[in-house]
Amino acid sequence: MDVNRRLLMAGAGLAAGAAAVAATPEARAAQATTVDPSRRYPPGRPGADYRPVTVPNGVQIPFATRGDVKIAHIVIGEATQRFAPGLDAQIWGFNGVGAGAYLEAVEGDRVRLYVTNRLKAPTSVHWHGLILPSGMDGVGGLTQRNIEPGETFVYEFPLVQHGTFMFHAHHDEMAQMGLGMTGLFIVHPRRPRASVDRDFAFLIHEWKIRPGARRPDPNEMTDFNVFTLNGRVFPAIDPMAARVGERVRIRFANLSQQNHHSMHIHGHVWTVTETDGGVIPETARWPETTVLVPVGTTRTVEFVAAYPGDWALHCHMLHHVMNQMGHGAGNMIGVDDRALQARVADLIPDAMVMGGAGMGDHGAHIEAGHMAAPENSIPMVGLRGPRGYIPMGGLVQLLQVRAALPADGKPGWYDNPPGTEARPATPAELARDGVVVDPRRDPR
Amino acid sequence: MRRALAVLAPAALAACATAPVETGRAISARVEAGIGAPAPWPRSEEARAQQAAAVAALLAEPLSPDAAVRVALLQNTRVVAAFEALGVAQADYLEALLPPNPVLSATRLTGGGAPAKLSVSGAIDAIDLLATPLRARAGGATRNAAVATATGEVLRVAGAARAAMIAYIAARQEADLLAQAADVADAAVDAADALYAAGNTAKVDRDRERLFAEEIAVQRDLAVAAVAAARERVNAALGLQGSAAQSWSAAARLPAAPAEPLDVAAVDARALASSVDVAVAVGAVEASRAVARKSWIAGLLPGLEIGVERERDGGEWTSGPSLSLAAPLFDLGGRARLRAASALRRDAALAQAVSAEVAAEARARGAEAEAARAAAVRRRAVMAPLSADVFDGAQRDFGAMQISLTQLLEAKRQRLEQGRALVRATRDYWMAQAQLDLLLAGVRGATAGADTAAAPARAPEGH
Numbered sequence: 001m002d003v004n005r006r007l008l009m010a011g012a013g014l015a016a017g018a019a020a021v022a023a024t025p026e027a028r029a030a031q032a033t034t035v036d037p038s039r040r041y042p043p044g045r046p047g048a049d050y051r052p053v054t055v056p057n058g059v060q061i062p063f064a065t066r067g068d069v070k071i072a073h074i075v076i077g078e079a080t081q082r083f084a085p086g087l088d089a090q091i092w093g094f095n096g097v098g099a100g101a102y103l104e105a106v107e108g109d110r111v112r113l114y115v116t117n118r119l120k121a122p123t124s125v126h127w128h129g130l131i132l133p134s135g136m137d138g139v140g141g142l143t144q145r146n147i148e149p150g151e152t153f154v155y156e157f158p159l160v161q162h163g164t165f166m167f168h169a170h171h172d173e174m175a176q177m178g179l180g181m182t183g184l185f186i187v188h189p190r191r192p193r194a195s196v197d198r199d200f201a202f203l204i205h206e207w208k209i210r211p212g213a214r215r216p217d218p219n220e221m222t223d224f225n226v227f228t229l230n231g232r233v234f235p236a237i238d239p240m241a242a243r244v245g246e247r248v249r250i251r252f253a254n255l256s257q258q259n260h261h262s263m264h265i266h267g268h269v270w271t272v273t274e275t276d277g278g279v280i281p282e283t284a285r286w287p288e289t290t291v292l293v294p295v296g297t298t299r300t301v302e303f304v305a306a307y308p309g310d311w312a313l314h315c316h317m318l319h320h321v322m323n324q325m326g327h328g329a330g331n332m333i334g335v336d337d338r339a340l341q342a343r344v345a346d347l348i349p350d351a352m353v354m355g356g357a358g359m360g361d362h363g364a365h366i367e368a369g370h371m372a373a374p375e376n377s378i379p380m381v382g383l384r385g386p387r388g389y390i391p392m393g394g395l396v397q398l399l400q401v402r403a404a405l406p407a408d409g410k411p412g413w414y415d416n417p418p419g420t421e422a423r424p425a426t427p428a429e430l431a432r433d434g435v436v437v438d439p440r441r442d443p444r
Numbered sequence: 445m446r447r448a449l450a451v452l453a454p455a456a457l458a459a460c461a462t463a464p465v466e467t468g469r470a471i472s473a474r475v476e477a478g479i480g481a482p483a484p485w486p487r488s489e490e491a492r493a494q495q496a497a498a499v500a501a502l503l504a505e506p507l508s509p510d511a512a513v514r515v516a517l518l519q520n521t522r523v524v525a526a527f528e529a530l531g532v533a534q535a536d537y538l539e540a541l542l543p544p545n546p547v548l549s550a551t552r553l554t555g556g557g558a559p560a561k562l563s564v565s566g567a568i569d570a571i572d573l574l575a576t577p578l579r580a581r582a583g584g585a586t587r588n589a590a591v592a593t594a595t596g597e598v599l600r601v602a603g604a605a606r607a608a609m610i611a612y613i614a615a616r617q618e619a620d621l622l623a624q625a626a627d628v629a630d631a632a633v634d635a636a637d638a639l640y641a642a643g644n645t646a647k648v649d650r651d652r653e654r655l656f657a658e659e660i661a662v663q664r665d666l667a668v669a670a671v672a673a674a675r676e677r678v679n680a681a682l683g684l685q686g687s688a689a690q691s692w693s694a695a696a697r698l699p700a701a702p703a704e705p706l707d708v709a710a711v712d713a714r715a716l717a718s719s720v721d722v723a724v725a726v727g728a729v730e731a732s733r734a735v736a737r738k739s740w741i742a743g744l745l746p747g748l749e750i751g752v753e754r755e756r757d758g759g760e761w762t763s764g765p766s767l768s769l770a771a772p773l774f775d776l777g778g779r780a781r782l783r784a785a786s787a788l789r790r791d792a793a794l795a796q797a798v799s800a801e802v803a804a805e806a807r808a809r810g811a812e813a814e815a816a817r818a819a820a821v822r823r824r825a826v827m828a829p830l831s832a833d834v835f836d837g838a839q840r841d842f843g844a845m846q847i848s849l850t851q852l853l854e855a856k857r858q859r860l861e862q863g864r865a866l867v868r869a870t871r872d873y874w875m876a877q878a879q880l881d882l883l884l885a886g887v888r889g890a891t892a893g894a895d896t897a898a899a900p901a902r903a904p905e906g907h
Contacts, residue, residue: 211844212837326845334642340849343634347627348856350839353849362845371843372836379844 031131032278034191035108037160041190043070044106050188053104053199053251056238056397058184058230059097060104063111069156070111072103074125076147076169076181077118080214083228084236084323084393086378089207090215091180092119093231094167098180099205099255100231107162107190113155115147122146125155126170127185128255129276129298132157140171162189163274164201164251164298174257178218180205180231182255196302197246202229204293204315204395206256211324212374221258223327227320227394234321234396235383240313241400241409242305248399249273250313252291253298261320261395263299264290266311268399270303290316305401310414315395323363323393324379332356364389386413463537464530471527471595475517475602478718478885480510483517483598485527495519503684503692509609509874512682516605517598520683526597533590540583544572546751559758567751567766575738582734589727596720596887601681603882607875608681612674613698614871618864619667625860626664629657632853653850660857701820701873708810711884715806718886722802725795732788739784743777746770805888806880813876820873823866831862 035041043065046052063070079096081089091098105111115125124140124147136157140146147153165185169176184203205228208220216226229237242248250270252263271285276298293299314321332355341353352371354362363380365371373379382391402411430437468485476482486492495518502515517523546568553561572579636653639645679689716722747770754763838855841847847855882888 211841211846324844326841326847328841328847328851329845330639330848330850331644332639332642332849334644335638340635340638344631344849344853347624347631348839348852351842351849351852359845366843372840373843374837374840374846377844379846 031161032163032189032274033107033161034189034193035160037158039108040068041108043068044109044188044190046104049190050106050192051195051199053102053186053188053201054240055100055102055184055186055201055203055230056240057232057236058100058102058201058203059095061095061101061183063103063105066112068110070105070109071114072111073114073116074101075116075118076123076125081180081231082236083226083231084233084378084381086376086381087209087226087233087324088214088376089180089209089226092169092176093180094183097183098231099182099203099228102184102186102201102203103167104186104188105159106188107159110158111156114152115155116152117147117149120149121176122148122171123169123176123181124153124171125167127155127157127165127167128296129163129165130157130185130187131160138167138170146171159187161278162187163276163278164253164300165276166203166253166255166298168255175218177255178207178220178257179216180207184251184253186251195247196249198240198242198248198305199251200240200249201251202253202397203231204229204252204254204256204261205231206259206320209324211326211377211379214376218257224257224259225319225322225324225326227256227261227315229395229397233323233378234314234393235390237397239398239400239410241402241405241411243405244305244308244401244403246305247302248305249300249302251298251300252293254293254295256295258295259317259320260292260294262290262292262316263313263395264316265301265303265313265399267307267309268303268305268311270301272299273302274298274300305399308401308403308414309416311399311401312392313397313399314392317395320395321392323381324377326379329355333358360391361389363391363393463534464527467530467534467591467594468527471530471591471598474595475598475885478599479513479602479606479881481514481517481602483523483602485524499688503688506693506695507609508695509606509613509698509878512605512609512678513602515684516601516682520601520605520681522601522683523598526594526601529590529594529597533587533594536590537583537587540579540586541576543576544569547749561758562756563753564755565751565753565766567749567768570748570750571738571742571745575741578734578738582731582738585727585730585734589724589731592720592723592727592886596724599720599882599885599887603878603887605678605681606878608674608678609694610698610871610874610878612671612678613694613696614867615667615671615674616694617697617867619664619671621860621864621867622660622664622667625857626657626660628853628857628860629653629660632850633657635849635853698867698870698874700824701817701870703821703825706810706814706817706877706880708807708814708880711810711880712803712806715802715883715888716799718884719798719802719888720886721798721888722795723886725791725798728791729788729795732784732791736781736784736788739777739780743781746772746775746777802883802888806883809876809880809883813873813880816869816873816876820866820869823862823869827862828866831859835859 043063044050061072061074063072065071074094075096076092076094077096078090078092079098081091081093081096081098081100083089089098093099094101103111103113113125117123122140124138124144126138127136135143136155137143138155144153165187167183167185169181182203182205184201186201206224207216207226207228208224209216209226226233240248240250251274252261253276254261269287269289270291271287272291273280273285288301291299291301319325332353335356337353337356341351344351344353350372352365354365359380363378363382364384366373366379366381367384378393380391380393382389382393384390400411400414402414405411425435429435465485465487472483472485484491484495486495499515499518502511502518505511507515546566548566549564551561551563553563633650633653636645636650640647640650678694679685684692747768749766749768751766751768752763753766754761756762835855835858838847838852842849842852
């Protein structure tokens with residue numbers, strides 16, 4: 001059966017439920033769709049009908065095809081999840097993953113989603129951004145009764161749009177979403193208008209885990225200290241890689257509890273092409289280097305990986321690029337920490353007083369064992385980079401652009417071509433350009 | 445009569461010379477059995493010199509509570525005073541053994557040209573003479589009470605010395621910990637000063653640290669003063685004066701409380717068996733009983749005196765026995781019998797009360813000592829490691845920027861406070877144990893510290 005025949009497969013539309021999502025022409029115009037909900041389509045095939053998305057470190061919930069229906073089994077339960085070496089979290093999630101599981105299907109697919117509740121609490125699952133029958137919307141108490149512990153519910157609906165969507169618990173939201181019951185739902189267009197070479201997706205989440213504890217505190221409202229991309233914190237997340245000239249799509253989805261995130265790309269300019277409401281008309285797009293991803297939305301950006309190098313991509317909310325930043329240390333900037341260190345050395349020999357010139361070295365000291373930290377914690381821990389310690393964590397990614405990529409797709413650190421890397425200025429250069437540096441003001 | 449006096453007098457004199465010494469040895473042995481240290485009674489210059497040398501040797505080393513007890517028993521002159529009281533009691537006892545002295549009279553009558561008329565007579569209080577065994581029994585009971593009282597005095601000296609030294613060592617440990625706490629608080633002030641100087645905190649934040657440090661400094665100074673006072677209580681309890689009072693040193697810390705539970709089985713029976721107060725009370729009852737019997741006899745024949753009389757009226761001597769008796773017209777002897785009988789019943793009732801009190805106090809002391817031991821063991825075996833873990837956690841929180849330097853220093857101070865609590869718990873246990881040991885040795889109601897001014901035992905009345 002060729003594609004056209006498959007697309008034109010006769011039938012009563014997308015079967016039961018299709019009528020419920022057969023929108024008016026005005027409504028259809030507002031959503032991204034390339035299918036006719038009154039028609040029936042064969043299940044989309046990865047590699048044939050769509051290019052699978054790359055979700056770094058994400059865990060796919062697989063579909064099985066029975067007839068013309070795609071079937072998935074989602075199991076909700078508690079699990080231990082490694083956010084990074086040194087930090088495990090006791091989460092509630094989907095198929096063992098908190099804020100890192102994803103579903104992937106194709107516009108026109110009919111999906112049947114079995115949801116088994118292994119929690120001790122009732123729950124429900126909402127399919128965020130998807131057009132579907134009201135009774136499948138998953139709001140506990142409103143559109144359905146809750147899924148009680150031990151019960152398995154079935155959701156079934158056609159996918160009548162494409163884009164980047166999400167799914168999450170919609171009962172006791174603060175606790176259940178706060179503990180990780182969020183996921184990505186990627187729906188590819190049945191008839192893509194444009195293709196990309198790299199398609200990445202990230203689900204952003206935030207948590208409060210007291211250093212030394214394991215279970216995130218869902219009661220937290222403001223002081224979040226762990227920020228994850230697909231359930232991992234930088235640097236424990238796989239970097240993105242692309243060849244020079246490739247078109248790259250990055251899908252950001254934010255189901256944090258409270259915070260929006262301003263995701264910023266270095267060395268490139270991108271365009272926001274889609275939201276979870278649909279495709280932005282080309283005439284309405286504008287170039288950006290930072291896209292704000294509010295809570296409860298998705299933003300899709302596209303750009304050409306034009307410049308070789310190791311480029312940082314990170315949230316520009318400053319406390320979102322630190323791992324387990326603690327706010328109890330007080331403001332030590334400008335304090336003579338060495339003098340204080342000497343003062344308390346006899347009283348508390350193991351205490352390492354620092355912060356007089358900032359906390360940039362903190363993570364390195366933790367990693368080196370110079371100062372003890374609570375068990376199961378990674379306070380301020382970052383990454384030892386090729387040219388020094390990178391004290392960033394949390395919502396940070398790397399885009400590695402190379403002229404060519406190795407077979408495993410991992411190019412390693414970038415070697416800047418000679419003359420293209422910042423370095424200490426020489427006295428001759430300073431003199432040449434008339435730059436006067438007063439050695440008496442050397443802070444060392 | 446003469447023969448009887450001739451027999452009694454040397455025996456009494458011999459008893460007078462030897463009984464206190466033997467009794468003193470017995471008391472020393474009993475004290476050593478009860479609290480583990482002898483209480484010698486130096487009776488010669490040589491013995492006193494030996495004791496002084498022994499005291500000097502003990503004082504040359506850091507004193508433990510046990511060593512303090514040994515020093516006190518050798519050095520505190522309250523011990524000598526207690527032994528000398530034995531001589532007083534022995535004299536009273538010997539006095540009770542002797543018959544009443546006879547009353548002799550002689551009369552010469554002249555006048556009227558008649559030859560002088562001579563009359564000589566001798567009489568003795570017959571009731572008192574007949575009651576000599578009863579007086580001896582009462583005297584013996586009183587002497588036994590005095591021995592018990594002396595034993596109690598010596599034990600109290602030992603108990604006061606032990607308690608004073610326990611209190612001193614604990615006070616010094618507490619002062620050391622408070623000195624460290626004050627140093628920690630001063631470091632917190634330095635940190636607050638540095639933060640304020642850098643413009644990172646408000647003046648009030650710094651001032652809070654300063655105020656807190658001053659509070660700790662006050663506590664430290666009071667603790668230092670308490671050490672000095674505790675040292676003087678040790679001097680008083682050990683009987684130390686002059687350079688000896690200044691030069692001694694003490695053990696660095698109190699030993700840990702024993703891990704095994706105390707044996708407090710039948711502690712009330714053990715305390716009753718050795719109780720000085722019970723012995724004194726029983727002695728009082730025995731003495732009162734003898735007095736009551738004597739009163740009964742005296743009531744039958746009030747004022748009975750017997751004697752002999754010889755008279756020369758002219759040239760011939762005539763002689764014959766005499767007897768006199770008070771005519772019971774007004775005093776029928778009832779008052780004396782009432783007094784004696786009431787005193788006996790009163791003393792018997794008091795003896796029962798004392799027994800009940802001693803038994804109850806023994807059970808209470810046993811329970812308190814065991815509770816104090818368990819608390820001290822829990823603090824050392826469980827809470828001290830936990831406190832170390834808490835402080836380690838605070839250091840880790842500091843490493844994770846969860847707490848500030850001043851908060852870390854506060855955690856250090858709290859750890860020191862746990863140390864103080866352990867010192868106090870250990871002190872309380874050893875104090876309670878000392879009280880229990882003293883009670884089982886025979887003395888109840890001994891207070892902590894150097895309170896050696898125990899009330900003297902009440903002497904029985906009526907004889």
